[in-house]
Amino acid sequence: MQFALNRLDLSNPVAFADSAARAEQLGWHMGLIPCNPLAAHDPYVSLALAARATRTLHLGTLLDTPVLRHPSVIAGSIATVAQLAPGRVHLGLGIGDTAVRFNGLSPAKVSTLEAATRQIKALLAGESLDVGAERPARLRHASPVPVWLAASGPKTLRMAGAIADGVFIRVGTDARNLHAAWGAVCDGARAAGRDPNALRLGLIFHTAFDEDRSRARTIAKALAAGYYEYSPFLFDAIGARWAGTDVHELKKDVWPDFHHHRDPEHAGRVVDFLDDATADAFALHGDWDAITEQLHGVLTLDLPVSVVLPHPVLPKGSTVDYLADFARHVMPAFG
Numbered sequence: 001m002q003f004a005l006n007r008l009d010l011s012n013p014v015a016f017a018d019s020a021a022r023a024e025q026l027g028w029h030m031g032l033i034p035c036n037p038l039a040a041h042d043p044y045v046s047l048a049l050a051a052r053a054t055r056t057l058h059l060g061t062l063l064d065t066p067v068l069r070h071p072s073v074i075a076g077s078i079a080t081v082a083q084l085a086p087g088r089v090h091l092g093l094g095i096g097d098t099a100v101r102f103n104g105l106s107p108a109k110v111s112t113l114e115a116a117t118r119q120i121k122a123l124l125a126g127e128s129l130d131v132g133a134e135r136p137a138r139l140r141h142a143s144p145v146p147v148w149l150a151a152s153g154p155k156t157l158r159m160a161g162a163i164a165d166g167v168f169i170r171v172g173t174d175a176r177n178l179h180a181a182w183g184a185v186c187d188g189a190r191a192a193g194r195d196p197n198a199l200r201l202g203l204i205f206h207t208a209f210d211e212d213r214s215r216a217r218t219i220a221k222a223l224a225a226g227y228y229e230y231s232p233f234l235f236d237a238i239g240a241r242w243a244g245t246d247v248h249e250l251k252k253d254v255w256p257d258f259h260h261h262r263d264p265e266h267a268g269r270v271v272d273f274l275d276d277a278t279a280d281a282f283a284l285h286g287d288w289d290a291i292t293e294q295l296h297g298v299l300t301l302d303l304p305v306s307v308v309l310p311h312p313v314l315p316k317g318s319t320v321d322y323l324a325d326f327a328r329h330v331m332p333a334f335g
Contacts (some may be wrong), residue, residue, distance in 0.1 A: 001299070001334040004030030004144065004202065004309040005323065006062045008050075010040050017049035019323065024057040026327040032062040033090065035069075036099035044077040051085035058088045062168065062309070063150045064207050065096035066116035067108045074116075075123040075139055082143040091124075092164075092168065093117055094150040098260055110155045117163055121147050125130060148202070153157055154184045161188025166200035168309065172227055172282035173205060173298050174238050182303055201297070202307035208264070208285040215265060216286045219313055220279035222267035225250075226259035227282050238281055244273040263316040284310065288329035295330070308334075 008031050009019035010274040031050060035041045047059050059081065064074055074091065082089040093116070095107035108116070122129055126142035148166035151157045160167045167185050171177040180256075186196040208219035227234050229247050244250070247258075250270050254261045262266040284291045291310075299305060310330070312322045 001305070002307045003030035003327075003331055003334075004028070004032055004058075004060070004062075004307050005312075005314050005326075006032035006034055006309060007144075007322070008033070010034075010046075011059075013041050013046040013049050016041075017053040019055040020050035020057055020059070022289040023184065023323055026324055027331055028323075028327060030058040030060065030171065032060050032308075034099070035061055035064040036102060037068060038099070038102045044081055045108050047089070048084055049082045051081055051089070054085070056088070058090065058171045059085060060090040060148070061256055062092040063094035063096075064092065065094055065100060065108055066112060067096045067100050067105055068103065071116040071119040072123060072137065072139070072156050075120045076141070076144050079124060079139060079141050079143040079153050082145045083141065090122065090146040090148055090166065092148045092150060093120070095156065099179045101256060104127075110153075110159055113149070113156070114163065117147060117149065118161040121163070146200075148200070150204070151185075152181065152234070154180075157181055157184035158188030161185035161190075161196065162192035166202060166307075168204055168307075169201040170204040171189045171231075171234055172173045173284060173294065174281040175298075175301050177234050178203070178298070178301060178303060180237060190270065197304065198242065200306050201304050202309060203303075203305055204309045204311055205295070205298070205311055206259070207291060207310040207326075208283050209287070209291065209320060209326075210318070211287050213290060215315060216290075217276065218265045218268035218272070219315065220268070220283040220285035221271050222254075222258050222261070222264050223313060224274055224278045224282035225267070225271040226257060229258055234282075235278075240278045240281060242274075244271060259313075264313050265315050272288050280324070283313075288325070292330050292333050296333070299334070 009015040078091040104282040128136035131137045146165035149160035149164040150168040189196040206223040210216040
């Protein structure tokens with residue numbers, strides 16, 4: 001089992017590279033970076049520095065989006081990074097989330113993401129594309145970079161199965177949602193004449209850590225609310241109930257959304273009407289022993305998981321060294 005993290009030190013590009021080197025030493029397999037032009041430094045500059053600071057750590061975006069960058073810009077940037085770390089770079093794409101909303105835009109349509117992904121893959125493969133210019137477009141420094149798609153909705157998952165090299169699924173921890181998501185990926189792959197077993201599967205789990213299990217569960221309720229906010233069908237699929245005030249009314253007290261509020265415990269108290277089972281269905285939570293046990297339970301499901309990304313969500317003001325502590329307390333239990 002490989003472990004990835006997309007919350008290395010984002011304070012500046014040099015700090016990101018230093019934390020990537022530290023992650024490598026601690027046994028992490030992937031160091032990924034979010035792409036939000038208004039809230040974080042340029043991801044490709046940071047990845048380039050990390051490529052020079054590491055030897056084995058796999059590097060990539062999680063995630064970039066064609067809403068904010070043209071496909072040719074994305075292809076050119078990731079191909080540049082790949083030249084610094086051959087064989088250990090990938091591109092992670094998606095419809096866009098917080099970074100898109102920060103700019104007052106809407107996430108990409110599935111068709112837009114599909115078209116951009118196909119164009120990027122073709123450019124990375126060194127192909128010439130008719131883009132309506134005087135001459136075909138061709139990436140002069142093309143490099144064979146795997147393209148992963150992050151997805152949760154059935155249409156995006158099927159599209160990912162049809163064209164991606166790897167898929168990051170983010171639907172929570174409940175077996176029913178996980179099986180349905182992977183099933184959609186497999187359907188898309190088979191419809192395109194592909195073998196689903198040729199795709200790599202990564203699972204993203206929001207992970208609320210605190211030694212106080214009650215506090216961690218409160219944060220887990222905020223994370224469940226975040227899923228309901230954007231993907232209510234995930235609640236419907238498992239029979240979870242939203243018995244409180246309309247989520248968009250509650251969101252006025254939680255900015256920019258339930259997944260990214262600076263005080264996740266406060267966000268959890270806003271939706272305290274959610275029951276414990278709902279919290280359990282959408283996040284790993286508790287102390288390290290509890291998180292290890294919950295993760296073991298998920299990984300006993302019949303899914304071909306190759307990468308787990310335990311996205312950290314900590315109480316405001318926490319001084320936990322998540323990078324080191326997760327590696328020390330959880331990763332050894334999974335070989």
